[in-house]
Amino acid sequence: MGGIRMGHDPQTSLLNKWNQLHHCKNVFVTDGACMTSTGNQSPSILYMALTARAVNYAVTQLKKGEL
Amino acid sequence: MNDVLVNDSKNINTNGKATHTYDAIVVGSGISGGWAAKELCDKGLKTLVLERGRDVQHLKDYPTMNLRRWELPHSGSITLQQKVNNPLISKAAGYDEATQHFFVKDEEHPYIQEKPFDWIRGYQVGGKSLTWGRSCQRWSDWDFSAPLRYGYAVDWPVRYNDIAPWYSYVEQFIGVCGSRENIESMPDGEFLPPMEFNCVEEHFKKVIWDQYQRNYIPGRLAHITEPKEIHGQQGRAQCQNRDLCMRGCPFGGYFSSNASTLPWANRTGNLTLRPHSVVHSVIYDEQKQKATGVRVIDALTKETTEYFADIIFINASALNTNLILLNSTSTRFPNGLGNDNGLMGKYICFHNYRGSMNATFEGMEDQYYKVRRATECVIPNFRNLKKLEADFLGGYVIFSGGYRSNKIYSTAAGIGAAFKEELSEPGAWGMYMYMQGETIPKASNHVRLSDTEKDRFGMPLLITSVGYDENDDKMVHDFLEQGQAMFKSAGGVNIQVNDSRSHRDWIFMRWVAYAWDMILKLRC
Numbered sequence: 001m002g003g004i005r006m007g008h009d010p011q012t013s014l015l016n017k018w019n020q021l022h023h024c025k026n027v028f029v030t031d032g033a034c035m036t037s038t039g040n041q042s043p044s045i046l047y048m049a050l051t052a053r054a055v056n057y058a059v060t061q062l063k064k065g066e067l
Numbered sequence: 068m069n070d071v072l073v074n075d076s077k078n079i080n081t082n083g084k085a086t087h088t089y090d091a092i093v094v095g096s097g098i099s100g101g102w103a104a105k106e107l108c109d110k111g112l113k114t115l116v117l118e119r120g121r122d123v124q125h126l127k128d129y130p131t132m133n134l135r136r137w138e139l140p141h142s143g144s145i146t147l148q149q150k151v152n153n154p155l156i157s158k159a160a161g162y163d164e165a166t167q168h169f170f171v172k173d174e175e176h177p178y179i180q181e182k183p184f185d186w187i188r189g190y191q192v193g194g195k196s197l198t199w200g201r202s203c204q205r206w207s208d209w210d211f212s213a214p215l216r217y218g219y220a221v222d223w224p225v226r227y228n229d230i231a232p233w234y235s236y237v238e239q240f241i242g243v244c245g246s247r248e249n250i251e252s253m254p255d256g257e258f259l260p261p262m263e264f265n266c267v268e269e270h271f272k273k274v275i276w277d278q279y280q281r282n283y284i285p286g287r288l289a290h291i292t293e294p295k296e297i298h299g300q301q302g303r304a305q306c307q308n309r310d311l312c313m314r315g316c317p318f319g320g321y322f323s324s325n326a327s328t329l330p331w332a333n334r335t336g337n338l339t340l341r342p343h344s345v346v347h348s349v350i351y352d353e354q355k356q357k358a359t360g361v362r363v364i365d366a367l368t369k370e371t372t373e374y375f376a377d378i379i380f381i382n383a384s385a386l387n388t389n390l391i392l393l394n395s396t397s398t399r400f401p402n403g404l405g406n407d408n409g410l411m412g413k414y415i416c417f418h419n420y421r422g423s424m425n426a427t428f429e430g431m432e433d434q435y436y437k438v439r440r441a442t443e444c445v446i447p448n449f450r451n452l453k454k455l456e457a458d459f460l461g462g463y464v465i466f467s468g469g470y471r472s473n474k475i476y477s478t479a480a481g482i483g484a485a486f487k488e489e490l491s492e493p494g495a496w497g498m499y500m501y502m503q504g505e506t507i508p509k510a511s512n513h514v515r516l517s518d519t520e521k522d523r524f525g526m527p528l529l530i531t532s533v534g535y536d537e538n539d540d541k542m543v544h545d546f547l548e549q550g551q552a553m554f555k556s557a558g559g560v561n562i563q564v565n566d567s568r569s570h571r572d573w574i575f576m577r578w579v580a581y582a583w584d585m586i587l588k589l590r591c
């Protein structure tokens with residue numbers, strides 16, 4: 001997991017809170033690469049939840065002409 | 068810089084840009100890519116899913132789903148030759164004669180291990196959703212806030228409340244069984260009825276609550292124990308407790324992309340699924356300052372094609388997603404797409420399964436269990452929740468289960484009727500536990516691209532430089548100590564503990580137990 005982690009700050013992370021690349025907004029990463037830390041729980045349901053959430057955001061942004 | 072295919076325009080098939088243009092592209096069709104596809108298609112976007120492996124259609128492409136062990140050429144075992152050829156994948160839990168076609172063979176897709184790291188992959192439509200263990204616990208806010216509170220990694224930009232409604236949304240669709248327990252470190256979800264405990268599990272639950280105030284709960288797994296309308300709409304039915312999940316389920320009893328999200332997305336009429344499509348890199352347009360599409364190598368013809376879309380989701384599984392984005396170089400992003408800070412590929416972390424143990428429990432021999440339950444039990448994390456109280460960072464969850472072992476057979480009487488009679492008797496109750504521990508992300512645990520070595524598609528090989536540290540050793544030690552203490556408190560004897568030091572000794576004890584169990588079940 002990790003390697004393309006989520007975070008607040010583009011200096012120390014690659015993705016924002018919507019799993020969007022800080023520097024390339026129409027690319028989303030919602031698999032295990034986005035993980036800032038691993039937690040102890042089995043991770044896949046979190047990937048699914050983050051994915052559904054990110055798609056919802058992406059499509060809203062697309063319709064607003066922001067992507 | 069990375070590949071001739073990028074610069075060599077004669078190899079690129081850009082004919083008919085319009086026919087290669089979609090609203091959205093999803094790379095990978097596994098657990099996360101399947102969800103991206105479903106959601107995008109549901110919202111009306113024409114969506115192209117690019118999957119490097121072959122197509123696997125629900126039911127049609129599960130060749131072993133209804134086979135009995137004795138109908139398999141080697142009763143389910145992997146041959147010595149196959150083990151020699153595939154030492155890495157042979158270690159994966161659930162890899163056997165009946166499931167091997169869903170795992171990537173070692174020699175087919177090499178990578179470079181700077182330190183030993185078992186990278187288990189499934190390259191096909193559905194990815195690892197076919198063979199996953201189906202465990203689905205929610206994170207708590209203790210987990211989302213731990214890096215900030217204890218000063219490791221960086222702060223998560225989300226908290227439990229941001230994700231909770233999406234957990235519910237997903238759980239309702241995929242079907243997760245479980246019990247409502249009101250445990251702070253493992254929040255409840257939208258559960259279907261839980262699987263039952265057996266008598267030794269009931270006993271253990273009581274003891275560890277009374278003596279340690281620790282919970283022992285039925286596992287939360289993506290199994291349909293009581294189908295709802297939404298599952299019927301997916302064409303999925305109740306789990307039949309066959310415990311043959313990793314072969315693909317004829318009932319759609321557990322969640323996989325193949326049984327659930329992909330056919331759902333397909334029914335919207337918005338999905339195009341293209342198997343045999345190895346995504347090479349993302350195309351970045353310097354003028355538009357955004358990505359315009361992806362470069363794809365056809366796995367069968369090796370021809371390179373470009374596909375275009377407004378939105379791109381990369382869901383190739385953690386390390387392959389790193390590989391694709393590191394390989395997506397341009398003048399603007401010479402080190403990988405979006406990689407201005409140089410951190411891409413760093414802070415790789417994983418789960419630590421090193422510790423496992425087993426014990427025998429005397430008594431209760433007049434009791435047995437009814438079904439081949441495909442789930443196990445869980446002790447939610449009890450370490451470093453509200454404060455740092457251990458000599459290591461992070462926490463661990465324990466998976467566990469009770470089973471009836473086989474008898475210690477005596478062959479004194481030879482192999483006649485008496486021996487057969489003996490074989491039909493179950494042995495003592497046993498229990499196993501294994502840990503799933505957090506590892507702490509650090510810059511030195513990283514992946515990067517090889518400058519010199521490429522795979523058969525011309526993609527640079529991935530170098531993995533990921534290993535254990537002292538924090539992991541301490542956590543394993545703690546689990547082994549705590550686990551033994553709990554077993555002893557519950558009257559466990561012949562306790563055997565194991566620190567495997569392997570990254571992916573997935574469910575080792577479970578499969579030992581399973582093997583024992585099978586011997587008994589084969590009689591039936």
Ligand SMILES: Cc1cc2nc3c(=O)[nH]c(=O)nc-3n(C[C@H](O)[C@H](O)[C@H](O)COP(=O)(O)OP(=O)(O)OC[C@H]3O[C@@H](n4cnc5c(N)ncnc54)[C@H](O)[C@@H]3O)c2cc1C
Nearest residue numbers: 031042044095097098099119190194195200201202346384
């Ligand atoms: C034995 C085992 C048991 C597990 N048990 C559990 C469990 O109980 N609970 C849990 O939460 N997790 C479990 N996991 C982990 C789980 O399988 C993964 O977290 C999950 O599958 C990740 O989903 P994904 O979509 O990121 O990747 P995958 O499901 O692996 O899908 C990725 C897809 O992308 C494709 N792909 C890769 N590269 C490219 C490319 N360049 N171009 C095009 N396509 C590409 C692959 O072929 C694959 O189909 C288990 C894993 C294993 C191996």
